[in-house]
Structure formats: structure tokens, C-alpha cells
Amino acid sequence: MLLIPCPWCGPRDEAEFGYGGQAHVPYPQDPAALSDREWARYLFFRDNPKGPHAERWCHSAGCRRWFNAVRNTATNEVLAVYRVGEPRPVTG
Amino acid sequence: MVEHVEKHSPLGGFAARLAAATRASGGAVRLAELPFLTQVNVRLDAKGPAADAVRLALGIPLPVAPNTMVRGGGLAALWLGPDEWLVVGPPGTASGLEARLRGAVGGTHAAVTDVSAQRTALLVAGPRSRDLLAHGTSLDLHPRSFGPGRCAQTLLARAQVVLAARDERRPGFWLLVRSSFAGYLAEWLLDAAVEYAEPPS
Structure with missing residues (x-):
């Protein structure tokens, strides 16, 4: 099982967490101005890298806070965790 | 009836x-x-004036370090989140404890809920x-x-x-x-x- 370090509670079992998809996907400034194609791109298109990926997690069975994590999608290694609103840290 | x-x-x-x-x-x-057991859920800004008021009303502070608990005066305050605590007291004291906490937080942006x-x-x-x-x-x-x-x-x-x-x-x-x-x-x-x-x- 993955051990995910919650920025509040410390390392906990993966089973305590919920996955929230890619992080840092900003809501469009003026959604009404978008074309259907741009809106669809915002709604449905996400990165799918092999390697470090910034994503949202929620510690649902613990403090119930959302936070961001940089996870290597190839090795499942959690490279960094940081709180919502903080910029993505530089990871090697 | x-x-x-x-x-x-x-x-x-x-x-x-x-x-x-x-x-x-x-x-x-x-x-x-x-x-x-009496259990009251408290949500407030840990850095705001309500946290001090609750400390005075309970006689114990709400712990700010994650995963810690403070005990005193027959009560225990458990950290549940950065803005959420569970105050546990002896059976039958829910209404009194809730009223004390409500009085302490006053009109600030806070929530006090009896979850016994x-x-x-x-x-x-x-x-x-x-x-x-x-x-x-x-x-x-x-x-x-x-x-x-x-x-x-x-x-x-x-x-x-x-x-x-x-x-x-x-x-x-x-x-x-x-x-x-x-x-x-x-x-x-x-x-x-x-x-x-x-x-x-």
C-alpha cells in the first residue's frame, strides 16, 4: 500500500485518501467567452505524463483537508506534498 | 400521549x-x-479571537499541533483539523458545554455543534x-x-x-x-x- 504523507497528519495509508485529479487547473477567467472546444478542453483534457505529476488528494478518513502532491506516475513515489494555494515545489 | x-x-x-x-x-x-460522552465539534479560525475566548471558557486551549489532544478540568480537546476540534466531556453535560462554547465564540465566524x-x-x-x-x-x-x-x-x-x-x-x-x-x-x-x-x- 502507498504511504502518502498528509501535510497535516503525516504519513498515512493510501486507503485513507481520495484522489482528486490533476492539480493547478485554473477555472477560466470568463467561461462564457470560451468556445465549445476551449470549454471541452478545460473540462475533460488532463495531462497524462509518465513521471512527476501534480495532483490533488483529500485525506478523507483523517483531517478531511485537500492538498496537492507531486507523484511519479511510473514509480508511485510521492516526491512532494504541499498545501492548497502553495506553488508546486521543484522536484528532481 | x-x-x-x-x-x-x-x-x-x-x-x-x-x-x-x-x-x-x-x-x-x-x-x-x-x-x-459529551462531544461538541468546534470549528473556528485558530488564529482569531474566538480561539482565545474558547481557551478562557474551557480552561484549556484548543491544540494547534496536528494529532494532539489537551486535557484539563474533566474535558479533552482533540485536534481534528487546522480549523476543527472535538471537545469531549462527561456524559450529560452537552447542553451546558455547547452553551459555554457558543457564548465564547459569540458572533465570530465559528461553528459549535453538539455531536454527542x-x-x-x-x-x-x-x-x-x-x-x-x-x-x-x-x-x-x-x-x-x-x-x-x-x-x-x-x-x-x-x-x-x-x-x-x-x-x-x-x-x-x-x-x-x-x-x-x-x-x-x-x-x-x-x-x-x-x-x-x-x-x-
């Missing part, structure tokens, strides 16, 4: 079996329900209590990392619990579990405790 409503604890029917498991273990594990019926409490104590809980949680319960004053919201045997270490020298824990999960968790604890029963002589 007014019907008399009797209060039932979620584990009322388990008392005899929990006591029997305690006896069978020869004191290695102690299991018992602590029914009807949400969870019941179990006492898991004795020299093998750590081993018993380790069957169902990956948390390190050694006093070095989970000593007195520590608490945690985690999964025990896949059931969501609030686990708190009693501040006594002998190992012991409080387990706050949602009422609808209490029966399942009690069955699980009784099953896990079979291992620590003394062989019949």
Missing part, C-alpha cells in the same frame, strides 16, 4: 461480551464502552492494547510516536475512528467510533482479542 424514551448506547448489548474478553485475557487487554450522538467511545487498555490495535491500523502506536496527548483520525479495521492515547503510564486508548460502525468495530475487537485470552488451565 408522551412516551418515555429510554436512552440506548450503541454498544449497550456488548457490555457482557467486552467484560468477558477482559476477564479471559487476564488483564492483558481491557475492553469497555464509555457510553454517552454521532460517536460512542470504547476503552482499549492493558499491556497488550497496542498489539490489539496494531491488527487493524498501520499507525505506529509506540509511546515514542503515539504517547499521552496524541490523537489521530484514522482507519481501524477499515472503520473510521478517532484514536486518543490516555495520559497514563500504562498503555491505553480511547476509540471514538461512529454509532453505526460501533457494533462492527466491537465485533472486530472481540475477535482480535481472542489471541490474548489465557489458555484454560
Whole structure:
């Protein structure tokens, strides 16, 4: 099982967490101005890298806070965790 | 017609079996329900004036360090999140405690909610209590990392619990579990405790 370090509670079992998809996907400034194609791109298109990926997690069975994590999608290694609103840290 | 409503604890029917498991273990594990504890959920800005007001009203501060608990004056304040705490008190004091907290936070941006019926409490104590809980949680319960004053919201045997270490020298824990999960968790604890029963002589 993955051990995910919650920025509040410390390392906990993966089973305590919920996955929230890619992080840092900003809501469009003026959604009404978008074309259907741009809106669809915002709604449905996400990165799918092999390697470090910034994503949202929620510690649902613990403090119930959302936070961001940089996870290597190839090795499942959690490279960094940081709180919502903080910029993505530089990871090697 | 007014019907008399009797209060039932979620584990009322388990008392005899929990006591029997305690006896069978020869004191290695102690299991018992602590029914009807007063529990009030408090949400407020830890850096705001409401936190100070609550500290004065309760006589104990709301802990700001994650996974810690502060006890005093018959109350315990457990950290649940950066802006959320659970204040636990003796049975039957819910309305008084809620009123005290509501008075303290006043008109600030805060929430005080009586959640006494949400969870019941179990006492898991004795020299093998750590081993018993380790069957169902990956948390390190050694006093070095989970000593007195520590608490945690985690999964025990896949059931969501609030686990708190009693501040006594002998190992012991409080387990706050949602009422609808209490029966399942009690069955699980009784099953896990079979291992620590003394062989019949």
C-alpha cells in the first residue's frame, strides 16, 4: 500500500485518501467567452505524463483537508506534498 | 400521549461480551464502552479571537499541533483539523458545554455543534492494547510516536475512528467510533482479542 504523507497528519495509508485529479487547473477567467472546444478542453483534457505529476488528494478518513502532491506516475513515489494555494515545489 | 424514551448506547448489548474478553485475557487487554460522552465539534479560525475566548471558557486551549489532544478540568480537546476540534466531556453535560462554547465564540465566524450522538467511545487498555490495535491500523502506536496527548483520525479495521492515547503510564486508548460502525468495530475487537485470552488451565 502507498504511504502518502498528509501535510497535516503525516504519513498515512493510501486507503485513507481520495484522489482528486490533476492539480493547478485554473477555472477560466470568463467561461462564457470560451468556445465549445476551449470549454471541452478545460473540462475533460488532463495531462497524462509518465513521471512527476501534480495532483490533488483529500485525506478523507483523517483531517478531511485537500492538498496537492507531486507523484511519479511510473514509480508511485510521492516526491512532494504541499498545501492548497502553495506553488508546486521543484522536484528532481 | 408522551412516551418515555429510554436512552440506548450503541454498544449497550456488548457490555457482557467486552467484560468477558477482559476477564479471559487476564488483564492483558481491557475492553469497555464509555457510553454517552459529551462531544461538541468546534470549528473556528485558530488564529482569531474566538480561539482565545474558547481557551478562557474551557480552561484549556484548543491544540494547534496536528494529532494532539489537551486535557484539563474533566474535558479533552482533540485536534481534528487546522480549523476543527472535538471537545469531549462527561456524559450529560452537552447542553451546558455547547452553551459555554457558543457564548465564547459569540458572533465570530465559528461553528459549535453538539455531536454527542454521532460517536460512542470504547476503552482499549492493558499491556497488550497496542498489539490489539496494531491488527487493524498501520499507525505506529509506540509511546515514542503515539504517547499521552496524541490523537489521530484514522482507519481501524477499515472503520473510521478517532484514536486518543490516555495520559497514563500504562498503555491505553480511547476509540471514538461512529454509532453505526460501533457494533462492527466491537465485533472486530472481540475477535482480535481472542489471541490474548489465557489458555484454560
